[in-house]
């Protein structure tokens with residue numbers, strides 16, 4: 001039997017109640033990490049499957065260790081509490097996956113309300129900033145840690161109606177690059193992973209019934225590249241924008 005790659009590590013995965021975040025949380029737990037499953041949903045939603053408790057239960061049933069913590073990633077006090085609760089439960093944070101996002105698309109700028117534009121900024125950009133800000137002091141003290149920001153090919157998109165999502169993901173890439181430089185001397189890795197087309201619950205809801213899913217993968221396809229990034233440091237791999245579909249081809 002192979003040695004678990006993340007044994008002894010503590011990982012917070014935000015946006016882990018379903019989709020890609022849930023798959024990364026389960027993949028990390030299978031590799032021996034203690035996983036904090038963070039998101040807002042505690043009760044099953046009529047149209048969206050998955051809660052933080054159901055993902056924790058699945059991890060436990062598979063023999064892994066997890067804690068479910070409710071957190072709206074766009075609210076500073078809730079992110080502070082998430083970090084404090086993780087530290088009091090597990091004593092440290094080794095890995096942060098900034099996965100939660102909202103996809104506000106389909107309307108040109110002139111028809112987009114400012115409050116909708118701000119929501120995208122708050123979840124997709126302020127959220128990663130807040131969790132990084134509060135998780136980093138412990139990592140810097142221990143001179144180790146890895147932050148993985150989940151990006152998107154939309155960062156380069158020119159699609160009309162996609163200005164909000166595209167600009168938050170482009171911003172997240174630049175945030176990654178700057179934060180990697182700020183934390184290099186503390187040996188912390190900060191990278192951005194584009195999962196590529198994934199048939200998650202959100203993707204299914206956004207696409208029409210006759211959408212062609214041929215080029216899409218299941219959420220669990222993201223786990224191997226996210227596991228690789230979790231064990232990096234500033235000496236081995238940092239400040240990179242990488243694509244899941246290119247893992248083990250053009251990178252590392």
Ligand code: NAP
Nearest residue numbers: 015017018019020039040041072073100101152198200202
């Ligand atoms: P998803 O199925 O909609 O899952 C999004 C997750 O984010 C949910 O767990 C949701 O949980 C959480 N979330 C949303 N708002 C939140 C908030 N304010 N606070 C905390 N958690 C929040 O989406 P997905 O397709 O898995 O996407 C995951 C990531 O991959 C996103 O960053 C997305 O941009 C990126 N991505 C996806 C694709 C794709 O094809 N699916 C392609 C490229 C990039 P709650 O509702 O329980 O809070």
